Amino acid sequence: xxxxxxxxxxxxxxxxxxxxxxxxxxxxxxxxxxxxxxxxxxxxxxxxxxxxxxxxxxxxxxxxxxxxxxxxxxxxxxxxxxxxxxxxxxxxxxxxxxxxxxxxxxxxxxxxxxxxxxxxxxxxxxxxxxxxxxxxxxxxxxxxxxxxxxxxxxxxxxxxxxxxxxxxxxxxxxxxxxxxxxxxxxxxxxxxxxxxxxxxxxxxxxxxxxxxxxxxxxxxxxxxxxxxxxxxxx
Numbered sequence: 006x007x008x009x010x011x012x013x014x015x016x017x018x019x020x021x022x023x024x025x026x027x028x029x030x031x032x033x034x035x036x037x038x039x040x041x042x043x044x045x046x047x048x049x050x051x052x053x054x055x056x057x058x059x060x061x062x063x064x065x066x067x068x069x070x071x072x073x074x075x076x077x078x079x080x081x082x083x084x085x086x087x088x089x090x091x092x093x094x095x096x097x098x099x100x101x102x103x104x105x106x107x108x109x110x111x112x113x114x115x116x117x118x119x120x121x122x123x124x125x126x127x128x129x130x131x132x133x134x135x136x137x138x139x140x141x142x143x144x145x146x147x148x149x150x151x152x153x154x155x156x157x158x159x160x161x162x163x164x165x166x167x168x169x170x171x172x173x174x175x176x177x178x179x180x181x182x183x184x185x186x187x188x189x190x191x192x193x194x195x196x197x198x199x200x201x202x203x204x205x206x207x208x209x210x211x212x213x214x215x216x217x218x219x220x221x222x223x224x225x226x227x228x229x230x231x232x233x234x235x236x237x238x239x
Contacts, residue, residue, distance in 0.1 A: 090152040091229060097150050098231040101222065104141055104167070105238045107134035111174060115204075118181040121190035128185075131178035138171035155221050162218035166239055169211035176204035215239040 111134045114127035142164055150156045180200040183189055189196055215236035223233040 093148075093150050093152050094225055094229045094231055096148050097153070097222075098226065100141065100144055100148060101234055101239065102232060105234075107137045108237070110134060111177075114181070115177050118177060118184055119195050121184055121193055121195055124181045124185040128178045128181035131174045131181065135171040135174035135178065138167045138174065141167045142171075153225055159218060159221040159225075162214045162221065163239070166211050166214035166218055169207045169214060173204045173207035173211060176200045176207060180204060212236065 107130075110130045114130040114134075117123045117127045145160065145163055145167075150160060153159065177200070180195070180198055183198050183200060184195040195201070218239055219234055219236040225231070226233045
C-alpha cells in the first residue's frame with residue numbers, strides 16, 4: 006500500500022496595495038518624466054539662442070570686407086601733406102588764376118580797333134596786357150613745378166602761350182596806332198596791315214599753346230582738388 010502524498014500547500018494570498026498608494030506612484034512617475042522632457046527641451050533651446058548672435062555677426066560682414074577703420078592702404082594724394090607736389094600745384098594754381106585778368110580788355114580793344122573806335126585807349130590797354138603776360142612768364146620762371154607730372158612740357162606750353170599772347174597784344178597795339186593815322190580806316194573799318202597780320206599769327210600760336218597747357222594742367226588740378234581751366238581762361 007502506497008504512502009499517502011502530503012496535501013499541496015497553497016501560496017499565501019497577495020496583499021493588495023491601497024488605491025491611494027497606486028495613485029501616488031503614478032503621479033510621481035509622471036512628474037519625473039515631465040522634468041526629464043523639460044530638461045531636454047530647455048537644453049536644445051539654449052544652444053539655439055547661443056548660435057543666433059554668432060550667426061548674425063557672421064552674416065553682417067561680407068566676405069573679404071576690410072575691418073572698420075582700415076582704408077586698405079589707399080590714400081588720396083591731396084590728403085598727404087608730405088607730398089611735395091601739393092605745394093607746387095597750389096602755387097601754379099594761384100598763378101593761373103591771374104592769367105585771365107586782361108582777357109576781356111584785350112578782346113574789347115581789338116574789336117574797337119577793327120571798328121576804328123577808341124583807338125588811343127585800345128592801344129594803351131593792349132600794351133598793358135602785353136606787360137601783364139610778360140609778368141606771368143617771369144613769375145612762372147620763379148615757380149618750382151618740377152614735382153608735377155609732365156612739368157617740363159607744362160612749363161614750356163605756358164611760356165609759349167603767354168609770350169605769344171604778349172606778342173599779339175603788342176602787334177595789335179601798333180595796329181591801333183596805324184589805324185588812327187591817315188587812311189587807317191575805310192568806311193568805319195580798320196585797314197589790315199602787317200601789324201594786324203602778325204597779331205593774328207601770334208594769337209593763333211597762343212591759342213594752340215593754351216590748349217596744350219590746359220590738357221596738361223586739368224588732370225593735375227583734379228588730382229589735388231584745384232581749379233581746372235579751359236584754354237580760353239589762360
